[in-house]
Amino acid sequence: MRVEGVSKRFGATVALVGVDLVVPEGTVFGLLGPNGAGKTTLVRVLATLLTPDSGRAEVFGRDVVADAPAVRELLGLTGQFAAVDEILSGRENLVMFGRLFDLSPAEARRRADELLEQFDLADAGDRPARTYSGGMRRRLDLASSLLTRPRILFLDEPTTGLDPRSRNQIWTIVRELVREGTTLLLTTQYLEEADELADRIAVIDHGRVIAEGTGNELKERIGGQILEVELASAARRDEAQAVLRGVGCGDPEPEARPDRLTMPAPRDGLELVEDAAAALRHAQIDVSNLGLRGPTLDDVFLQLTGAPASEDGQPQSSTPAAPAAVVQPVPSKVPTPGREPERPARRLLRLHVPTPAEVRSALTDTRVVTGRNLRHFVRQPQLLIFSTIQPIMFVLLFAYVFGGAVKGALPHGVKYIDFLLPGIFVQSVAFRATQTAVGLSEDLERGVVDRFRSMPMARSAVLVGRTVADLVRNVLIIGLMTVVGYLIGFSFHAGVLNALACVAVVSVFGLALSWIFAFVALTVRGAEAAQSAGFVVIFPLVFASSVFVPISSMPDWLQAFAKVSPVTLTANAARTYALDGGVPGSLGGAAAWILAVLAIFIPLCVWRYRRMS
Ligand SMILES: Nc1ncnc2c1ncn2[C@@H]1O[C@H](COP(=O)(O)OP(=O)(O)O)[C@@H](O)[C@H]1O
Ligand SMILES: [Mg+2]
Structure with a gap:
């Protein structure tokens, strides 16, 4: 190197x-x-x-x-902060990274078992990594860099913050x-x-x-060892220093405590300690501590x-x-123009046509990352519960508190709950889209994205895997909301196909929003900042739309905005599919918005992701 x-x-x-x-x-x-x-x-x-x-x-x-x-x-890279997936078990972490390194599922599992054994993690292999101690995390992190036996390994402060026993284990490895x-x-x-x-x-x-x-x-260069002396009285420091110099100690290091002397000990250590002790005693300087230590940074x-x-x-x-x-x-080198190597200019557009093998590998990578993100969702059922409680509260609030007031503005013969629920689908995916930003931000903060980026895997897999997993999750949430809706009187009126079309249009809208929030996460650092930034946009968009109430009930100036809002257009399309069937009038508008968002934000995300260096 x-x-x-x-x-x-x-x-x-x-x-x-x-x-x-x-x-x-x-x-x-x-x-x-x-x-x-x-x-x-x-x-x-x-x-x-x-x-x-x-x-x-x-x-x-x-x-x-x-x-x-x-x-x-x-x-192989083991960064300064353990970049392991906290929610997955040690074994799942290794299998995932193995798959991303293009090992077959069987090979990845075999190699994971080997590494768990070698790194003394076999017993803890099936526990979530968040339950691991600092030393275990470090070992798992190190094991994650070794799935394919790299020829060069970068270890960034592998033992900082570890106890001596864990440090020794890392040294042995x-x-x-x-x-x-x-x-x-x-x-x-x-x-x-x-x-x-x-x-x-x-x-x-x-x-x-x-x-x-x-x-x-x-x-x-430092002269081997360091003599440290603690004096009984700081008043005699100068005297003591002169005495110690007399037996061969070097210049004292600056010292915060006036009663201490720290001096290089260039001579044979033991003899120097003897001489130093004798000389100090001879000068009748009381010493409370005297010892040799190895040099430090x-x-x-x-x-x-x-x-x-x-x-x-x-x-x-x-x-x-x-x-x-x-x-x-x-000598500190000043880069001279002559030495500067030629580097090809960064290409904005890569016109590289992928080979079938590359496509296959990219698909595997995307599937593995999607699977990992979905696993997070399954492992944290509380997230699923919170994801549905909040829209359920909106349903109850609007159906029972504001429902009476809204009734007059509803189209003739439409029940409020039937009007409301497709809107709630849209509201749920819109609010949940901020989770795309949170998940991606966490991966960025924990170094998981860095690990992905240091691996020979498809660059697109991290972003696509994230947004697709969120799409699957949205479909699940819509399913749950439907169940809740049926319990309180909602029903799809236009058959199964139209019901599916309703779910599809809302989900695709959610996918488009996910890409916006992926961009937010790549731009705003920190999960909380990303989430807050998201809500600033999502809140007004959702409330100034036809999600909860018909826009005819809004003041004129707001109607103008709400009419063209992507949230309104999507909610109206979902509503038509749910209640009437047939091609919704607002479908064209909704589709145009969705396509425009995807066309803008996918390239923006890819650009940000590449530019992270
Ligand atoms: N992404 C970054 N943005 C701004 N400053 C950075 C960034 N990464 C590192 N630095 C700064 O560069 C210097 C070197 O940092 P670093 O390489 O992390 O040091 P070390 O790893 O030796 O502790 C520090 O002053 C640090 O604050
Ligand atoms: Mg560092």
Whole structure:
């Protein structure tokens, strides 16, 4: 793997500045740096999730931008936050990802069993992943990246936040993978971890590689170990410092507590501790604690930059001192025009005709994602109940509270409940469409979409799988509402075919709305924001329509709007099918709206999805 002059900025934030790295095949490379250093950004570039602003990167000779699909075939990605499906069980997660990696159902199941066994998850395999501990989640996440035995694996902070036992389990797994020949890029905030696992380490800070070498080279630079002394009285700190320097300690690190001294211990540790203790006693300086420890990331940073590792990722206001002596100085590269590789311009329209195999694989991917989303729905029956309670309340409210007032405006001989229910179908799918945004937002936030995007699967499957699952769910909800309707006096008047046509027109309308909300989710970050944004649009649209009351009962200025509203046109079409049969007069208008929405929002969604980098 080779990274050349990769830079990336997010608005004013510079995340990567001319990063160069070479990772030989079959080795473990550790990327060590504090929060905000740019580790995740680099991993996302390499995993084809982000396009660099400049520079290039290749994995096994394939460019991560120009050749992204080929790169996805080779890599496994375990992101910083476990991207597992919380609702599915561990086994279902693995089978799903296996199917998306183009394994047959039988192969996917076999491989899932193998991995559950290997990752010590066999007992928990059938429990929903949301019941897993942090360590189990991490292991499941790691297993999900290994279904097809990737040749290169990216592990972004695999042990951050884990207890020591879980950390050891991950380390064992990583060592096994390396034995099998997997190339590994690992990011971490712990020098100890990089030292333990990696053949070579690059220290990254503010988007720049500031040092590179083996763990030993880095540690030698700091002089091996660190002596920590806690004084009985802070008043004698300066004296103690002079005494310790006398026995060979280096310059003390900045320390928040005045009664503590932290100094590099370049000499043989044990002897130094003895000498330090004797010298302090001789000077009659009381010490409450004295010990040696291994160096941490902070110690490395102090040595390399003269400043502790900062967390903000922003350039520090006081320019860090030039590295005193870097293990292997890495000059920060300014991308020169001559080095800049040619990259094909991003094509807006891909005129690639898919092969039959690609179509088959895309269909499988879509089916798998749809199935997964439907499973969510089945596993959370409370969602189905809430999805129907609210329209039922509207039915009761309007039928019994406002029904009397509306009666006069109804067409001759039509019962209010018969008028109301087709409208309620439309209202239900309209309100439920915001769930498309919520579901997609959650997948985005939890990193599930990133995992999908890093896999060699059909790009369309995530969006189509989401909207189609919501379509199926809408049909179910309409069915339930029909049952409720029949209990309180509603009936379809025009036979089964017309009843089905009624359900169909409402469902297709719901599908169109789902695409609008998919776009909202891809544009507005956060599930709650997406839902709120949705309601701002849906509420007025639904109430200013013929859903609950005939529009003839509305003020004139509102009628003008309500008459052409897609909600009115769809509700009227559904009503005609339910009550009279035959082709509804408003069908043309409704169909025009639906087609227009699909024609606009499907391409918009695809564009947003592709542009997520
Ligand atoms: N999508 C993004 N939008 C804006 N800023 C971002 C984005 N991703 C990362 N950054 C910023 O880029 C810098 C590097 O972040 P990151 O690569 O996540 O660091 P690390 O993984 O080392 O903690 C940080 O300052 C971070 O705030
Ligand atoms: Mg990170």
